[in-house]
Amino acid sequence: MTYVAFQMLIGDRAKYIGLLFAVAFSTFLLQNQTSIFSNLMKRAGNQIRDVTDADVWVMAPKTEYFDQTKALQESDLQKVRGVSGVDYAVRIFKGLPIAKTRKGQFAACSVLGLDDATLLGAPRNMILGNWQDLWKPNCIVLDKAGYLLLFPGEELKLGQELELNDQRVKVVGISDALPAFTTFPLIHARYTEALTFQGRQRQQLSFVLVRPTVGTSPDELATRIAEQTGLMALTTSQFQRASVVYYLKNTGIPVNFGITVVVSIIVGLVVTGQTFYLFILENLKQFGALKAIGVTNGSMLGMVLFQSSLVWFVGVSIGTALSATFFNISSLVIQLRHFIFFWESAVGVAAFMLLIIALASSAGLMRVIRLQPAEVFRS
C-alpha cells in the first residue's frame, strides 16, 4: 500500500507542492532566525575567543562583559604573577579611541594594547602582513572589516595611515579577526603605544591575560587568583559566557528574536500542521473506501506515516538547503562575515518539524482510525 499512499500524496500536485512549501518555508524561517540569533550572541564573546594565548582573564571585580572595563593597578599584575600555578601573566589594554584617515573618514575603534615584550593576544589570522611587525614603532594591525569601513572602496593594502589621538600610525597588517558584537574596527597595537592613542589616564591596565602552568586547570587557577588577589578571574569560556549573558539580559535582541522565533513556530504549527491535517481530512473518503475494502488500521497507520515522513524529509531538506544557501551567500557580505549555519539549529528545527508533522498526522490518523467504513455508503 506504500505505492497507493505515495500516489495519494503526490496525485494532487498543487496540494503536494503546498505541503512541501509549508514545511520548507517554516524550516527555513526557524533555522535562519535561530542561527542568526546564535551568531549575534556569539559575537559578544568573539574578542575573548580570538585571544588564544590566555586561558584565564583577570579583571576588576564586578566586570560584567568584555566591553565594560575598569582599569586595574600595575601592582595587580604583580599580584597575579605571584599566584602559584601561573605560567605567565601579561597586561592587555582595551580602549575606544577615534581613528581618522587622511581623507577625513573617521570611526570609533576598539584598540587592544598587547604586552610590548611578548605581543601575547596578537591576531593569529592575518590576511595581509605579519603581527610581529607590531614591534616596529607606530604600527598597528587593523581588521579587514575595519579597513573596509575606514578606507571604503580601496583594495586591501599595507602602509595606509591613520591618525589616533594626534599620532600617525601605519597599518602593517590586516587581520581576519572574529567580528565583535559592536561594529567598531579592531586595532591591535603594542601596549605602550595603545595607551597614547586613548589619552593618558592614571590607571590603564584593562585585563591581565594568564596562562596556567602545566597540570593546573584554568578553572582552578581562576579561583585561586580571585581568592588571593581579590580581583575577578574568569576562564576564557566563562568570560565569553558572561559577555553573552550580559547582552542577553541587557538588550532587546533576545526579545526581538524570541518573538520572531515564536512567530515562526506558530507559522510552522499552523501552516504545516494544519495543511497536513487538512490533507488527511480531504482524503478521508478515500481512506474510508480503503477501510471498507479491507485495508487494516495498521496499514492505514503505515500509509499516513509514510506520507508524513516523506513530506517531512523532502520539505525539511529543501528548507535546510535554502538555509545553507542563505548562510553561504551571507558569508560574502562583510557585515555578516563568520555568520555560520549552526548544525544544532539544523537538527533542532528538523526535529521540531518532525514533531509538528507527527502531531498533525496523529490528529489526522485518529480521524482515519475512528472513521466508520460504513460512511462510504452515504452519498
Next chain:
Amino acid sequence: MNAVHCQQIEKSFGQGETRTKVLRGVDFAAAQGEMTFLVGPSGCGKTTLISIIAGLLASDAGSVSLFGESLCSLSARDQILFRRRHLGFVFQQYHLLPSLTAAENAAVPLLAAGMNRKLAVKKATELLGALGIGNRADAAPRLLSGGQQQRVALARALVHEPRLIICDEPTAALDHKSGESVMELLSSAAVHPDRAVVVVTHDNRVFRFAHRIAHMDDGVITHIESPGNQI
C-alpha cells in the same frame, strides 16, 4: 446454500430521546448464484442492513453469517481480513482514488492483500479488458465517464474473486443507458454459482436483473418476490 443469512437484526442510532430504531428484527437471506435486490424507500434501513452484512457496522441484536461463518464470532481484525478476502463492494459514488489509474484502482484489493504491484495491475488490466474498458486502463478516473468509472469500481469489486458482492445503488449516478450497461456487466461477470450478489437500489428499471427482490420498509423486510430470472 445461503451466502448471507441474517436473523432478527436490530440496529438503533442516537441516544435518549433522539434514539431511532432503524432495523427492527430483520431476517434476510441471499443465495449463492443469485442476484438479490434490496429495495425500499429512503430511510427504510437498506444501507444500514448491507453495512451490517458487510461487517462495516455492528448490529445491536441478531446474527449474521456469511457462507456459514458467523461474523460475531470473528475478532475485529479477522472481520477485516474476512471482508478483504471474501467481499467486493460497488459504491454509489464509485470512491475511486483520483491519483491512481483505472487499472491501479481496480487492483487495490490485491495490493491490500499484499500482492506485487505489477502482478496486481496486470490482473486488473485483464479484468478491465473483459469489462470493455481495457483501452482506458491507464486513464485517471477524472478522465472517465460515469459509466466507465462504475465499470472500474466493478472491476475492483471482482478482481480478488470474492464470494459476496455488495452493491449500493450502482446505477443511481448513471443515465439509463449506462445503468443498463453496468447491470448487464454485473449480472454477467459477477453472478457465479459460488458467489452471491446483493444490490441495494431504488431504480425499478433494473429490477428485471434480480433473481429475488427483498422489499424493505420501516426497518423490516415486508415481503420477498421472485420476479423470475429474465436475464
